[in-house]
Amino acid sequence: MTTTTSPNMHPSADDPRVLLDEEIGVFEPVPPYPPRTEREAEFYTLGDGQMFLNLGPQHPATHGVLRVVLKLDGERIVDLDPVLGYLHRGVEKLCENADFHQTIAYMDPLEYIASLFCEWPAVMAYEKLLDVQVPRRAEYLRVLTGELNRISSHALAIGFHALDLGGITPILYSFIERDEIVEMLASITGQRMLFNYFRVGGVNGDVNHDFMSRLGDWMSRAMEQIEANLGLLNENEIFVRRNRGVGVMDGRTAMQMCWTGPNLRASGVPLDFRRAHPYSVYPELDFDVPTRTEGDSLARYLIRVEEIKQSLRIIDQCLHQMPDGPVIANVPRLLRPRPGRAYAAVEGPRGEYAIYAVSDGTDQPFRFRIHDPSFLHLQSFGLLAPGGLIADWMTINASLDPVMGGIDK
Amino acid sequence: MTTVARAWGRLTLPGKVVFTLLPLLAALTTGLVVTIVVFGSAVSDIVLANLGIVRFAAAAAIIIVITIPIAFLNIYLEMKIIARMNLRVGPDRVGPWGSLLSVVHGLKVLVKEDFTPTGADPVVFTWAPVVTYGAAIMTLLVLPFAPGLYGQDFNIGLLYFFAVGGLGVVGLLMGGWASFNKYSLLGGLRSAAQIISYEIPLTLSVVGLLILAGTMSLNQIVQQQSGWFSDWFVFRQPLGFLIFFIAATAEGNRTPFDLTEADQEIVAGFATEYSGMRFGFFFFAEYVNVFVLSALTVVLFLGGWNAPFPFPELAIPLDPGGLGIPLLFLIALVPVIATLVLAAPFYLIRSSVRWWVALIIGFVLFNVLAGGLVFAWAFVSFDWVAGLVWFMAKTFGFVFLFVWMRGTLPRVRIDQLMGFAWKWLLPAALLNLFVTAAAVVVVGS
Numbered sequence: 046m047t048t049t050t051s052p053n054m055h056p057s058a059d060d061p062r063v064l065l066d067e068e069i070g071v072f073e074p075v076p077p078y079p080p081r082t083e084r085e086a087e088f089y090t091l092g093d094g095q096m097f098l099n100l101g102p103q104h105p106a107t108h109g110v111l112r113v114v115l116k117l118d119g120e121r122i123v124d125l126d127p128v129l130g131y132l133h134r135g136v137e138k139l140c141e142n143a144d145f146h147q148t149i150a151y152m153d154p155l156e157y158i159a160s161l162f163c164e165w166p167a168v169m170a171y172e173k174l175l176d177v178q179v180p181r182r183a184e185y186l187r188v189l190t191g192e193l194n195r196i197s198s199h200a201l202a203i204g205f206h207a208l209d210l211g212g213i214t215p216i217l218y219s220f221i222e223r224d225e226i227v228e229m230l231a232s233i234t235g236q237r238m239l240f241n242y243f244r245v246g247g248v249n250g251d252v253n254h255d256f257m258s259r260l261g262d263w264m265s266r267a268m269e270q271i272e273a274n275l276g277l278l279n280e281n282e283i284f285v286r287r288n289r290g291v292g293v294m295d296g297r298t299a300m301q302m303c304w305t306g307p308n309l310r311a312s313g314v315p316l317d318f319r320r321a322h323p324y325s326v327y328p329e330l331d332f333d334v335p336t337r338t339e340g341d342s343l344a345r346y347l348i349r350v351e352e353i354k355q356s357l358r359i360i361d362q363c364l365h366q367m368p369d370g371p372v373i374a375n376v377p378r379l380l381r382p383r384p385g386r387a388y389a390a391v392e393g394p395r396g397e398y399a400i401y402a403v404s405d406g407t408d409q410p411f412r413f414r415i416h417d418p419s420f421l422h423l424q425s426f427g428l429l430a431p432g433g434l435i436a437d438w439m440t441i442n443a444s445l446d447p448v449m450g451g452i453d454k
Numbered sequence: 455m456t457t458v459a460r461a462w463g464r465l466t467l468p469g470k471v472v473f474t475l476l477p478l479l480a481a482l483t484t485g486l487v488v489t490i491v492v493f494g495s496a497v498s499d500i501v502l503a504n505l506g507i508v509r510f511a512a513a514a515a516i517i518i519v520i521t522i523p524i525a526f527l528n529i530y531l532e533m534k535i536i537a538r539m540n541l542r543v544g545p546d547r548v549g550p551w552g553s554l555l556s557v558v559h560g561l562k563v564l565v566k567e568d569f570t571p572t573g574a575d576p577v578v579f580t581w582a583p584v585v586t587y588g589a590a591i592m593t594l595l596v597l598p599f600a601p602g603l604y605g606q607d608f609n610i611g612l613l614y615f616f617a618v619g620g621l622g623v624v625g626l627l628m629g630g631w632a633s634f635n636k637y638s639l640l641g642g643l644r645s646a647a648q649i650i651s652y653e654i655p656l657t658l659s660v661v662g663l664l665i666l667a668g669t670m671s672l673n674q675i676v677q678q679q680s681g682w683f684s685d686w687f688v689f690r691q692p693l694g695f696l697i698f699f700i701a702a703t704a705e706g707n708r709t710p711f712d713l714t715e716a717d718q719e720i721v722a723g724f725a726t727e728y729s730g731m732r733f734g735f736f737f738f739a740e741y742v743n744v745f746v747l748s749a750l751t752v753v754l755f756l757g758g759w760n761a762p763f764p765f766p767e768l769a770i771p772l773d774p775g776g777l778g779i780p781l782l783f784l785i786a787l788v789p790v791i792a793t794l795v796l797a798a799p800f801y802l803i804r805s806s807v808r809w810w811v812a813l814i815i816g817f818v819l820f821n822v823l824a825g826g827l828v829f830a831w832a833f834v835s836f837d838w839v840a841g842l843v844w845f846m847a848k849t850f851g852f853v854f855l856f857v858w859m860r861g862t863l864p865r866v867r868i869d870q871l872m873g874f875a876w877k878w879l880l881p882a883a884l885l886n887l888f889v890t891a892a893a894v895v896v897v898g899s
Contacts, residue, residue, distance in 0.1 A: 098636050106718040120640065120868060209718045211709065211865025217540040277862065283710055284864050435640070436719050436867045 074099035074114045088126050094118055098435070102131045106209045106439045109449030113426070113438075120434045127426055132453035140413040145171055145245065145380040148410065153239035155415065155451045159198035161191050162393030163415075163451070164243040166400040169324065169389035171245045174382035174404050177374050183247035184326045185367040190230060190242060191391075192356040192363070193260075197226040198394035199307075199349040199356075200271070202446040206346055207278055209443035210287050218274040222267075229259045245380060247373025260364075267357055275350060288343035292429040292441035295340055302428070303421040306396025307348040308445055312340035318392035330362050342444035349446075352394075381408050395419055395446055417451035513605035517594045521742045522560070528741040529556040531850070532857045539861035560734065568730030571634055578632035583728070583735035586625030590742040592618045597749050598673045600759045600841030611672040612664070615750060616657055619705070622739065623649040626714060626724045629736070633727035641723025644868060645714035648704060651875040652711075656701035658883035659694045662890035663687050663754060676758030683762035688755040693886040695755045697879055702747040704871070707740065709860040713868055748852030749845070756848050759841030792820045 074097050080086035091097070101112035110131040116124040136155060140148040152163040165187065172179060204219025227237045232255040234242040242249050278284045294304070299312040309316055317334040319327040335351035337344040382404040390399035396418025403412035422445040430438045465473065490497070501508050530545070530553055537544025545552030570576055593615050595605035608614050623645055630642015666687065667675045679686050688695045704711035715723035722728075725736050752758060797816025800807050807815075832839040866874070 096636065098640075105721065120644075207864060211712070211716060211718060212863065213536070214540050214861050217542065221541070281864065283866055286870060287864060287867060434867060434869065436716070436865075439718050 073097055085126075088114075088116065088124055091116070092118075092123070095123055100438075106442065107449075108205065108442065108447055111423070111442075111447070111449055111452070115435070115438070117435070120436075122430050122433055122435065122438060125426055125430055125438070127423060129423075129453055132449050134454065136454045137413050137415055141410055144408055145382075145410065146378075148413065149243060149245075150239075150241050153241055155417065155454060156393065156395075156398065156448055157238060157450045158201055158448050159194045159394045160238060160240050161187075161194045161242060162391055162398050164241070165191065165391045165393075166389040166398050167402070168243045168245050169391065170387040170400045170402040171380065171382070173387035173389060174385055174402065175245065175376070175380060177246045177376060179247055180371045180374055181326065181368050182251075182370040183372045183374075185363050186248045186252065186372060187243060188325055188327065188330070189252075189360060189363040189367070190233065190240075190248075192359045193226050193230060194240075195394045196267075196353050196356045197223040197230075199353050200226075202349055202394070202443075203275070203278070203346065206440075206443040206446075207284065209439045210284060212278070212281075212284065215274065215277055218277070222271065222274075225259070225263050229256055229263065232256045232259060244373055244376070246376035247371070249373075251372045260360075264357070264360065264364075268354070271350075271353060278346075279350075285343060287436075287440055288346060288444065289339075289341060291342045291433065291437050292444060293339070293341045294425065294429060298428065299340070299425075302425045304396065304425070305418050305421070306393065307352060308345055308396065308418075308422055310334065310336045311344035311348045313338040318390055318397055322390065324389075324391065329366065330359050332359050332362075342440050345444040345446075379408055381406060386412075390416070393418065395448065395451075396422070398451075415451070415454055417454065419445075419447035419449075420452045423447050423452055510606060513595065517605055518591055521591045521594065521738065524745050525738040525741040526556040526560060528744055528853060529559065529737075531853060532741075532860070535854065535857045536861045539858070563731050563734035563737070566730040568732055569727075571727045573634035574727065575632040575634075578628050579727075580732065582625045582629035582632060582724075583732045583739070584625070585628060586622045587735040587739040587742070589618055589620075589622035589625065590739040590746060592621075593746050593750075594742075596672055597746070598676055598753060598758060599749075599845055600838040603838050603842060604673060607671055607673045609669065609671045612660065612670045612675075612754075615672075616653070619746070620649065620653055622743065625736075625739075629728065630724040633724070635727050637720045637722070637726045638724050640720045641714050641716075641726070644720075645707065645724060647868070648707075648711065648713060648871060651872055652701045652704040652879075655697055655875060655879035655883045656705055658880070658887060659697035659701060660754060661883075662694045662886050663691050665887075665890050665894055666690060672753050672758075676753055676760065679757040680760045681764055683757065686755060686757040686760075691755065691886070691890065693882060694890075695751075697883050697886065698755065699751060701875075701879060702751060703856065703859065704875070706743045706747045706856070708744065708856050710863040710866050711871060712860075712865060713871060716865055718865075744853055744856050745849065748849045748856065751852055752845065752848040759845040761840065761844050765840060789820060789824075792823070793817045796820055796823075 075089050076085070080089060095116055095118050098115040098117050099112070100115055101107040102110040107113070112128040112131060114126045114128060115122050116126075136151050140151050143151065149164050149167055152167050153160040156163040171177075200219040200222040204216035207215035230240060230242075231237045233250060233252060234240040235250075236242075294302075294308075294312050296309070296312040296314045299309050300314060300316075304312070305316065305318075313336055315334050315336045318324070319332075320334055332355045335348055335355065337348055384404055384406045386401070386403040388399060388401045390397050397416065398418065399416035401412070401414040401416070402410045405411035425445075426438075426441065429441045433441070462470070462473075533555065534544045534552065545555035548554040548558050570579060596608055596611040596614055598604040598607070626645040626649075627642045630638045630640075630645070633639070663675075664670060667678055669675060669678075675687075703709075707714050713719075713723075715725060720726070725733055728736060793813065793816040795816075796819045797812040800815050801809055801812035829839075833843060834840070
């Protein structure tokens, strides 16, 4: 019993020997091993009047299987420790043992809310390795489906934001948007969530009548519908007060914490990879990069609302400018890129999705690394949450909008 | 012996039930008849001598029983109304428009495993829901539903209501403490902080009304509001009404003040470890509380059982005996003739309707019509029927308001909740009290 218990001697639910003990102990969320770092030793030592609260991995507001150990003083968060790994599948290693084409399918469940944005950097990296020129129609199709997916992701983020604050209706209104978009994308890609649509050198299929009729129908009323749904939140005093000034992040710290995407832009840094490192046909498209300076949860919510409007603009332009032509380049079935390495990044709904792929000349990537923005946002919890209440943690978590599929890979 | 056993074995399950219950029923009936015959006069003497106690016991029994349909109705309304607000269909499988789903929910919590977690204090854990539910139903005792339809008419009715209603939090605190779970503990402590804070503006907001009414008896408060709807206290105490309604929302743990069971924050609060019927009691208590708080709002501020306008006194005398024997026989024919008349169009117009289907439709239609007529007659003839209808209509209007708020509003944070109670509601309630008292002094002198 003395060898592996932590110094403050809390029996842990993770420790199988706890079950053998006769007496009933308080199951504290303390790791069963001795602290590995000074930080761990400090965190798992309770001060006067403090207690641990184990949040997750099964908890209604953790957006998946995130587990966070909160150190509380009453309801105030003193410190916290996110515990990851409950959804770890070893995707990077799986991809290193798969054909280049097969890896694209592994990308989808990383980002199960907006799958296309994980496929996109992968195919872009392979195209760099192979030096493939993507047809312009395929690029427009990627932008079109990508922006649709961004809207569906943002709509869901907004809905879950409200749900985590206790409002049960906005999530269902968000799902109306998401469902219409997902049905559209299903008619073009064949799948509702895990699209597997992008291919090395293009996309899997051209637009069809079903897609275009659904899209035209939706575009005619999308803005109006979204505005109407958001009225429930924008003008809601409780919602605004729950968000304003909660989880404030200044731009400098945000950049130091490697934030990207809407969360960074809410802190006043106008970094958008579509403009900063232009890829695909984004240089030809006219859209704004909305930023806000507050850096709080409300700003992060409002940035997402603005981005939905910008995405609608982009979709409109895509539909008008899309050229005719093939949707996929002439790419061999078996890809054997020259030895080399490639890094490709796209602007997803949560920030920078990037793939770093190294080829050794075989048909499998030699090294495959995934850069996921949610992970980097999650690691800022320790800066944002302490000092707030438990309810503020829910607000911060919802406003950062993490997706656990990408965090645990 | 074997013959009896074989005959018993041939019976189906309903047969076995009938053959078990019939002798029991016969024995009980015989016993009851014998008791009444032998001790009847003595029993009736005792009952008459202690009419108050008997009335109290009957009222208590009826109130305990009536909370269950009230809770079922509130749960169903909440499911259905929120579903419509969410653009969903809501329950639609069990019963017409899914109306029996809450009954099925009730049966479900009855048959579920009633689990006591390791480390919980079993006695406190078991009694917590009883305390909460008991507090919820005991408040019903003083509510005047209609003229003459109330459990007890205390002259301290309102005080009793607040005193007993405040006991509910003890159950929540007990449940939160005894569950041996940190989420439960946080939920229990939240409910204690919240309800103690909101009791004060809740009670202070009605003091102005009490100055005007001059009584604490809920019956007399309602009687003072009779006449036109402008006589309701809501028009004389608008600020008091607003404070009372907000504080009542917090008192009933309803959105946006449902912090005690904030599922996104503390999973289910005090009810996290509860399952089965013990959870069911908490659940029922919440919905009975919604009804009770709506009813109290109606009683205090919206005229209780009073119609919004002076209702014309129509007593339609029904005296079937005065018709004479031949006409009475003719009345017996009315259902038959009406059924046939109502069935005829269905049978004649649509050839696909078989004659017996048309008869069933006609019979149902006749019953609906007859029921409607009887109800209309009762409504204009008996003031307690009319009063009950007005009272329930207003009360369920408020229940709808509570549900509407749940479908619309997010939850406030605990510090905002406390700040709102102490910084805004309490000064506003004191201001209301001061203005009312000053007005009474000025007008009275």
